[in-house]
Amino acid sequence: MSDRLVIRARTLVSMAGEAPARGEQLFAPLRKLDDAALVLVDGRVEEAVSWKRCSPPPGAEVRDLGDVCLAPAVVNAHCHVQLSHLAGKTRWGAGFTAWLESLIAHLREPLSAEAITEACEDMAARGTGHVGDFAGEGLSLVDDAARRSGLGITHFCEWFGMDAPFIDAVRPWPPRCRAALEQDEERPVADISVPLEARCVPAGHALYSTAPEVLRDARQWCAANGRVFALHLAESPEETELLLSGSGPLAELYQGIVLPDDWQAPGMRPLALAMKLGLMGAGTLAVHGVQLDAQEMTVLAASGAALCLCPRSNSHLGVGEAPFLSAVENNVLCCLGTDGLSSNTDLDVRKEAVFLRETCDAPPEALLRLLTVNAAEALRLPCTGRLEPGQPGSFCVLPEALSF
Template structure:
């Protein structure tokens, strides 16, 4: 393939700012689904000697070069012996906790990890750690992040600014933790650590959605209110689901290490287990 070669198979139909980007191979991710076990290492489907058709900044099609019927006047850019792929998406990250990297306990189960994390949550977020995390994400090809926020005061504003600086597009999921619903009827269910920041910046609010922490750590009325708000506003609803065997044990039997950790601290005195596995309980709550 020759980057200087811009000849293309043409049709007589006029072009409306059509750009054809030709590459040695293209990963479309079309038709790919969730992978498990050995399929995690299976090669992704690709198009060799492919072309990506872009009009007004949006991808129209991707197909083999031999099948392309390009309108007269199409701008063809041959990028040579490279592989084109969609940008990476980190759908769930906690940017404001970036300064805690390598400070928690691994390899001893979920509850042991939580026990090592909770005492570290008293410190304020660190700008340099968040900025470094965003720069690293961008360096490795990430373009879009779903940032779970609300753990630390000021974390949402800090994470959003760091994403902008690194060229990342961010959606922020403002995470509720705890029981009881400290918001009035008709009031949008923003968590306390996000509410004032969003009230001060409507443009930031437009990139945020209320979310939950988990079925065992967020009151069902809060989860329902947040879910309904997301549905009404056309936003994605986010929460942690079925993270660990300890969560399943807590929700089905009301016992186990998570109950011991959260009893009297997060779980209210009258809390009782729903007697359902996490997915079934989430479905019951709607």
């Protein structure tokens, strides 16, 4: 017998028929349905109609959520779930290098399955339907926790290191991720509904922390396989200083540890270096972009790359403001992420949108697009971001600041 459920709410913004939006398209009105009924059969949308026109299917459960505005489940396009045990342990407000130094001090601590599970369950409970997780270890722990909580997940397996041993059979996959994928292949077929590798892509950490050869290999693998390549880009003034001159606090912290003794600064700003290495273009997701100037934002847009903004994390660390307005003015495809609990108070990506509403006066129409259809486009998730007939019926309750 099919599972039939009817959700009633004051308002529903289904995003049905909506395409990813850039520039002024972000501000176009969105269709809303007042006194709405969302009819789900076996977890998929059958229809969205006004309550007066709804005839609940026989045996359907009816849930009246009251005075709330519903939307499709949102996408957290950038997160570090495996570091959830570091909540409250890092230094905020003193710049990127001070935060990073405090983070490094705790990296030898074992990952916490409990903290990872709590993080995934909390995201799912707050209406996140999919998360783009960035990690070089803890792959199986995060994947299991996400799937148990009902979260969709894309694992960006980021290689960290400039002088790591380059094993031809492994590159561009980080060794610990490759090992987790090989262990998954050895599990009995009956235990695997969808192989772990189908949710994984190789990625780089950043231009100042990942060898150029690995970045190029990961980008080429993703392009050849129709997957999204991602990296942190232009996140802090210290990154820019390091790449331009080889000096500054980040250079001092990383010299001889991450940066080889013979490493030389490329003498280029982050985006220019990424372009030179062939990393930018359609299918690339750059994360943060705080230090991109207006001209660079134009170049980013022309390349076809998407940009994930993490405004609360940037504010907490004191690295600058997420460049929402500049991205809009230059027609960049934008989405939102939370970063991780080492740089944020929670992993509720809706609050990133609320932050932009409060600091940039960004309208709900634009912010909801960033959270749904734009994020789905940036991560190449064809069945995410819209409540349309036949699609998964995952939804969220919008905060009052984003309500319609």
